[in-house]
Amino acid sequence: MVLATEQPTREELVRRVSDLAPTLQARTAWSEENRRAHDDSIADLAEAGIFKMRVPARYGGYECDTRSLVDVATELGRIDGSLAWTASVYWIPTWMACLFPDEVQDEVFSTPDVRVCGTLSPGGMATPVDGGAVVNGKWGFISGAPHSHWQEIIAVMPGDDGEPAPVMALVPMSELRIIDDWHTSGMRGTGSVSTVAEDVFVPSERILPLGAVLQGQSASAHNTGSPIYRVPLLPVASASSVGAVLGMAKAARDVFFERMPKRTITYTNYTSQAEAPLTHFQVAEATMRIDEAEFHAHRLAEMVDTKGVENATWTVEERVRARADLGAVCRLGKEAVDTLATASGGSSIYNDVAMQRISRDMQAVNLHALMHPNTNTELYGRVLCGLEPNTLYL
Template sequence: MDVTQTVPGTELVRRATELVPLLQKHASWSEENRRMHDEVVEAMADAGLFRMRIPKRYGGYESDTRTLTDVTAQLARGDGSVAWTASVWCIPGWMVGMFPDEVQDEVFGTPDVRVCGTLSPTGNAQPRPGGVLLNGQWGFISGALHSQWQEIIAMGAAPDGTPMPLMMLVPMSDLEVVDDWHTAGMRGSGSVTTVARDVFVPQERVLPLPAVLQGQYASKLNAESPMYRAPLLGVAAASSVGTVIGLARAAREVFFERLPGRKITYTDYGSQAEAPVTHLQVAEATLKADQAEFHGYRVADLTDSKGRSGEPWTLEERVRSRADVGAVCQLGREAVEVLALASGGSSVYSSVPIQRIARDVHTVNLHALMTPQTNFELYGRVLCGLEPNSFYI
């Protein structure tokens, strides 16, 4: 592999766009089987999408978050579950770059490696000579069925014995997978539960989460990379918005595909396209989608500009990034709902994509780090001069 290669963001977006028909082809299969189709995963690997947030020395592209937003927005036009899973893989994959360089050598030694994960500390890690003994279970692990590693958070102890969350990397072969992903939306993401039973994790694959959240990373070789000059939650925020932006675009596309020839039942309109109510609906949905894109690209551009300059993030910028994500989710969901309600009774059939798009965007709005009202409250607290009431900023 030529580790000096670079791929412009425009080329990656073009490749993602070319995958849309394939994603649409397999979307129903993914819904039924509650996982991504193997052909889709292989096509994404061939397109280089799993290298976007990997250091260049391993053959990665170190793509900026605007590129990631553009790519996932295109993928969401084909299947929201694929876009969501791609963005999730990009976040823990980026997080691998925080670990000591020898750990990165181990993880990134696998071509097109995929790392899943979560920030929920639903496990415990007991100190052992040379590492920790891990037990626990973690839900909503998107992409686990196609991953080689999982980034895990568990409660451990600081050097003085006080409780402290730890971040670690564990091979998927050391974990059990519980097939429990029976959901209303994002079914194709395969976001199953994983379980650790007395798994030993060597110390070099363990980092204190408080230090990570403050940008204190263990890698020496990544220290000067613009991609790593950003707080974890800022990167997570910027990496997540593309899916909702793309779902709003997809809703508009499928609505207009069905519009020609459709009538409004029990009215004298011969064409839905001629009805003033339709004009109001498509204008409202389009403007909401436009607003969602403003907030999405604002947080992506903030992440990229800070990474290039090396300037530290202010507290207000940190919490605003969470608020921007909330705004993207709320506005994107509202845009989709307007068009879904305007799509008529026939749109409830599973063969009509708008119903899947509506379920997917609703599901994203339920994510704990993306729920609009929680994020707005956090932002408002800081604007009012109070301390943030969340560890995750």
């Protein structure tokens, strides 16, 4: 199937998101309360083409570069961190679906504005049978699952030599059971529920060795010539995630300056918070942290895009630096939000003030296993010290 589609510019996609800001922001309270994205917000993002950004052009997708993901997610993160996270998560498994054989992609992308959720953590067992495997397992933190058509799962399957190894498989959401267990303090609007497979048959063409995927190997004939599909998974996942975090940090700054003109500092002689030297220090420090986070986000995107265009081999140091850049964005973004939240006073803890939601969301992101600043920084330092990485997720 070949579809002609107009390829919007990066700036056009950002503008589309920006135009939706009032509408999307009006639904943030609903998403918090109902613990998932609003159906209408998903429809709005679909109409804006956000779910086409990692879809191959031959299916009507945009095949956007990584910098476009960062900029669009940043703008969306300024509006709603949970919604930005959900869109970012869709981009990663959608990209992963593009590594499968072309006939599998024909099936996946036959659905307009298809949404693929997923995980990188093994949560099940795959038993080989004729024509494929039978999968049983449970996967948690599946962001966007309530609005997904497919899920990318990771399971452990015995190989031809009998040795177990992780595999990546694509499963229709209709064949999985959703457990509504997403009761959290942060990122409440992401619908990151658990999913369960019970004797689900997966045909062999929808199963790939995870090790090959992590090394950037693809089973697709059509996509091998496209720069965005010939880079390793973890740098792609890292670069796909940073924009939402950067956007949340910028959202905190936006909210702070919106509220500042009407705020005094209680129990002091300051009639305006803007007069206090402490405020000057806090806003400057937070802004510098956001600037630093933006540097790491853009450096990461540039490395992924450049090496994809050049079809260049990735060194181990480059791979772990991608994760270090991701961790740096998370750490610096949280530091900026913490500073601005502290400066926002007791009135900011009310539910109708966005600062408290942004602060909770940023805390949750920094606890994510792949994004945790300490884990990523340690990994980078380990390799810089001449040691082998202690993970396959590079």
